[in-house]
Amino acid sequence: MHLHRSETDILIIGSGGAGLMAALHAAQSCPTLDITVAVKGLLGKCGCTRMVQGGYNVALSPGDSVERHFMDTINGGKWIPNQDLAWTLCETAVTRVRELENELGCFFDRNPDGSLHHKAFAGQTFDRTVHKGDLTGIEIISRLMEQALTLGLKALEEHRVLGLIPAADGSGISGALMVDVRTGDFRFVKAKAVLLATGGGPTMYRYHTPSGDKTMDGLAMALRLGLDLRDMEMVQFHPTGLLAGPDTRMTGTVLEEGLRGAGGHLLNGEGERFMENYDPKAERATRDVVSRSIFSEMRAGRTTPNGGVHVSMSHLGPEHVRKTFKGMVERCRDCGFDLAGGLVEVVPTAHYFMGGVVVDTDCRTAIPGLFVAGEDAGGVHGANRLGGNGVANSTVYGGIAGERMAALCETMPFAADPDETVIEAELARAREPFGRSGANVGDLRDRLMDNMWDDVGVMRDADRLARGVASLDALGEELMATGAGPEKRAFNLTWHDWLNLRSLVEISQVIARAAQIREDSRGAHYREDFPETGDLETSTFTVVREVDGKLEARHDPVVFSIVSPGESLIEAA
Amino acid sequence: MSMVRTVGAPHRRQVLWWAFLMHRVSGVLLALFLPFHFLVLGFAIKGDATLDGFLAWTENPLVKLAETGLFLLLAVHLAGGLRLLALELLAWRSWQKNMAALAAGAALAGALLFLGVAW
Amino acid sequence: MNARREAYLYAAQRLTALIMAPLVIGHLITIIIAIQGGLSAEEILSRTSGNIFWAAFYGLFVLAAGIHAALGLRMVAAEWLGFRGPLANWTVAAVGLLLILLGFRAVGAVI
């Protein structure tokens, strides 16, 4: 098996907010560094940072404070977040937004007097979300991308990273193995420091919002390296994903929160408003409550033709709706629905993944030289992520990782040699499906998505989780018996689908394991058999890791390093 | 095997593209025709007879048609050119389509007028 | 520098267009009037001979047309014939010059 080998100082995996910000900061810290970005799609054109609609949380508004942002984050995360991570997030977001505006050229919406506009976002005690209309992500990623283009970094576009390779001498990381999607050639890039920034992404659910290139590859790689993954049961569902039937990729894509905020109604299959039966705030209840309520209606069989519920806006006046939610109305119209005047089917949809690799505030992991930032990192959000903290997380920590990696490289004479046996093992693993005749990988994925949706989804209990674990095991075995036909590696999307599915199955197993051991309901994790939120003072977070091919799950106590339950930084201030 | 990916390139089928094409073709044809036109007039140096002889030749319907064509070209190019100048120098935008239509219409009207008068 | 040259060439093309616009309109109207009753050499010459106004009118037109057409052809040659660079520039300049010379000869003849 021929393997291209090359060397770089810093290898960045992924070109979302975290990856690109890391590249920029590394280059600023040390312009002579050789920086390589390997990314599954085209530079800056894949991943979810592009897809950010709502905006970016930052305590820049007069009267707001980092303390307040921090308290909202901790409360939203149900006291599970790593407080040092959350604090660094809130504190650094201030500089980061100024950097985005002043140095990189993002332009966020202004008030009529020219000052930065901050909008309200659910779950926060202050209007602190800066945004560019409802297409904030496009502005952020485009500006990052064009700055990265001028850096002269080495972009390995359409290079899928297959595995992280440790050093032969056990001293840390050595680099990453990848495949050039276009040619099918394998390549090992040796590096002094590696950043994992593949952006998590819970795309193993029947309904999901993230971009299609995100399939938990990064977390699966980290798991294989034996790293601790935390909060893996924490999957955030957005209550209103578009439901357009199983045959279209449009299904699952997000219909914005504001529809409910503005007074939109949710109607079940019998045409009744049902939210009042679950929560006095009705449609304006929080994301998790609305998601569970819709899910309950669906379980009770009161569904629309495609198996969801309806969102109805027309009572607000179609013209008004068309004006206020232009983007959403157009998006629905493009796939054949009339949001302004008719009914549109919606369903809760998996949106964000709070779980991830255990890191410190310098983005370091347990393996020297390996850094993790963005949605791949765990601990920042705890049990729930505030809308607007996701892109803040990826750009804040991407930047930090870039600086720390640059500093590390400057003290290192050369990169460590790789453990060749791991390279061999990863190559064999990637080529696994070749030679076996192919069943339809898509069918397996459909089954995975159904399993996860039904048994490890919005509402969980011990029985369902047990069933979920069993079907995931069976699915895993079936996948290993399924092939991708003869070995044709150049732009073979069917092979990549297989690889995607393997990452998804593995991380699904971790999610299910973590969900099994968390026997209380918190934030995004809801156990019907343990509906109460446990004692906050003794809060723990879950950690799963792989030991000798087996998953081990445990609880670690939350350290209240800054504030304890019952206290608040705001009163103190 | 063929490299042709878009047969007939329908992406061009929009008003402003045709406006562009008409403008360009008329410009090129004008540039080709104008030297001859000048040449003809230049005959005047050699005495009225040559010119008259030549002008008599223009009584030929075919030549008349060509003259009409020239007139049309000039009209088309003029109208298209004014449209472009408005667009680029005055930053007219939503007007574009109207201007294109106007240009074509004016050119056609001019040509018809000329035809009517000439024959 | 390059940018300035292109900007000036662009401006020259648009400027000559602006100059020609009224001239062409004027010319077209004259033709329509002239054509009624058929063209004749006397007619043309009696109208134009020794008339300083028409001399300036057509002189200006010829000058502008030469510059304008040369610049226009430069663009078309580059795009449709792939003919670019110094040789192309000199060629279209020559065409423009020829146009101007022929034009002046014609103007000289009828004035």
Added chain:
Amino acid sequence: MAGDDKDATLSVGVWRGDADGGEYVEYSVPHRASQTVLDVVTWIQRNIAPDLAYRFACRVGMCGSCAMTVNGRPRWTCRTHVDKVARNGRLTIAPLDNLPVVRDLAADMAPFFEKWKRANGAFQGGETRDDPIAEVRPDEPERKEADAAIECINCGICYAACDSVRWNPDYLGPAALNRVWALHNDRRDVARDDRLAAIGGEGGCHLCHSQAGCTAHCPQGLDPSGGIAGLKRALFRAALKGTV
């Protein structure tokens, strides 16, 4: 076409090939009520042609990866409903024009971004992260121009629709120039004169002939054509002032 009719099929010609050439291959695809062109392509790859190469990411019109030529016109396929474009149940799908092909429906976007870079399409600010954020009133005329040009998703559709690009491969093209127009109207930027110089020379904005295919096809409703006209004016002024 009857959308819900389970028997209805689409006849789809898909361009298959690579940089050396290719041809249209016919597929028959079930027609559904909710079905985008991207769904058609996906269905073919999943069910008939496992080795069909194409690209997508966000599937909601934000990433600009899924642009292809559909029935002869460049479009974003994830947000193009089949019923909007199919003629008598017929679709032809090819990679974007004016770009090299990687394989099948995937075009090589490298020249597009190379030009973005050449046009100096990256912001250059005079302030740093330690300075306050500039106060810019949204109703300033310059700001309005910049805002109108800002939401480009770099899909390359305008680039594929422009014959000036086709005829002169050196031409920067509408998207890069549209970006420059946005930056030209961003008064926080300190490199506006340099940028005018970068887009005024060879391959620059004077190669645009206002064909306006860019504006007609831009899925984000931007107006590169108008922006480029603005750049031409700006360049002329700059030439007179001697700043380029």
